[in-house]
Amino acid sequence: MIEFQAVRKQYDNGTVAVQELSLSVEAGTITVLVGPSGCGKTTLMRMVNRMIEPSSGTVLVGGEDVRRRDPAQLRRGIGYVIQQAGLFPHRNVLDNVATVPVLDGRSKQEARRRASELLELVGLPQELGNRYPAQLSGGQQQRVGVARALAADPPVLLMDEPFSAVDPVVREGLQDELLRLQDELDKTVLFVTHDIDEAVKLGEKVAVLRQGGYLVQYAAPDDLLAE
Numbered sequence: 001m002i003e004f005q006a007v008r009k010q011y012d013n014g015t016v017a018v019q020e021l022s023l024s025v026e027a028g029t030i031t032v033l034v035g036p037s038g039c040g041k042t043t044l045m046r047m048v049n050r051m052i053e054p055s056s057g058t059v060l061v062g063g064e065d066v067r068r069r070d071p072a073q074l075r076r077g078i079g080y081v082i083q084q085a086g087l088f089p090h091r092n093v094l095d096n097v098a099t100v101p102v103l104d105g106r107s108k109q110e111a112r113r114r115a116s117e118l119l120e121l122v123g124l125p126q127e128l129g130n131r132y133p134a135q136l137s138g139g140q141q142q143r144v145g146v147a148r149a150l151a152a153d154p155p156v157l158l159m160d161e162p163f164s165a166v167d168p169v170v171r172e173g174l175q176d177e178l179l180r181l182q183d184e185l186d187k188t189v190l191f192v193t194h195d196i197d198e199a200v201k202l203g204e205k206v207a208v209l210r211q212g213g214y215l216v217q218y219a220a221p222d223d224l225l226a227e
């Protein structure tokens with residue numbers, strides 16, 4: 001579903017963020033990119049939705065070279081969740097989800113109904129819909145971020161350290177919720193973390209990167225070699 005073919009990225013200042021690597025992410029799985037800060041995880045992720053272009057090599061989504069896709073249309077098929085949920089501070093929770101472009105095209109009532117379903121899907125209590133983001137805990141904000149990313153019903157979800165800003169107990173709850181959701185929705189998820197325990201828990205496949213943008217292992221968690 002997502003394929004990196006001999007992809008390399010060198011930024012304008014000369015930094016090589018990703019050494020030439022190939023990696024294939026199966027549809028309907030959670031694949032985790034794990035490694036220390038600065039090893040190229042975010043760079044790889046952003047090449048999938050064309051926020052960054054590779055210096056060489058090709059990225060395919062759904063079998064098609066992303067360069068041949070219109071970026072806006074490509075991104076409609078790819079939900080993106082980041083560490084700071086990035087919610088609109090001046091809109092309540094329900095409207096944070098209801099005003100994503102794909103829902104915004106519907107009647108207000110219909111958009112809110114769908115937003116409400118999505119919030120339920122991610123396990124956010126209904127009565128929190130009227131609150132503003134600042135009135136939610138970090139974990140609740142992340143749930144809203146996930147609901148918003150699901151609004152377009154994208155086949156692909158990119159999640160960049162989505163649970164890193166919350167405390168360990170809440171993080172575990174969010175991880176369990178993601179596994180449950182994945183079971184139900186069958187998305188193709190590319191998940192970035194620097195936490196190996198999180199990688200092993202969530203990933204059907206885990207790609208281990210090391211400083212300098214090198215891919216050192218790509219395997220099912222049980223087959224990862226201890227390092």
Ligand code: ADP
Pocket residue numbers: 001002025026027061062063074076077078155156
């Ligand atoms: P795989 O090669 O892993 O089996 P597919 O290429 O069969 O995955 O993709 C599954 C379906 O999802 C295809 O119909 C494809 O067109 C569609 N699809 C994949 N990625 C996207 C995307 N980003 N946006 C919209 N549709 C997509």
Ligand code: ADP
Pocket residue numbers: 011012013015016017035036037038039040041042043044
């Ligand atoms: P990670 O997500 O694993 O922390 P990144 O992909 O963010 O790693 O960064 C990989 C490397 O590329 C790092 O050395 C980082 O400093 C560098 N880098 C990231 N973005 C840029 C940029 N826009 N310009 C120059 N260097 C960058």
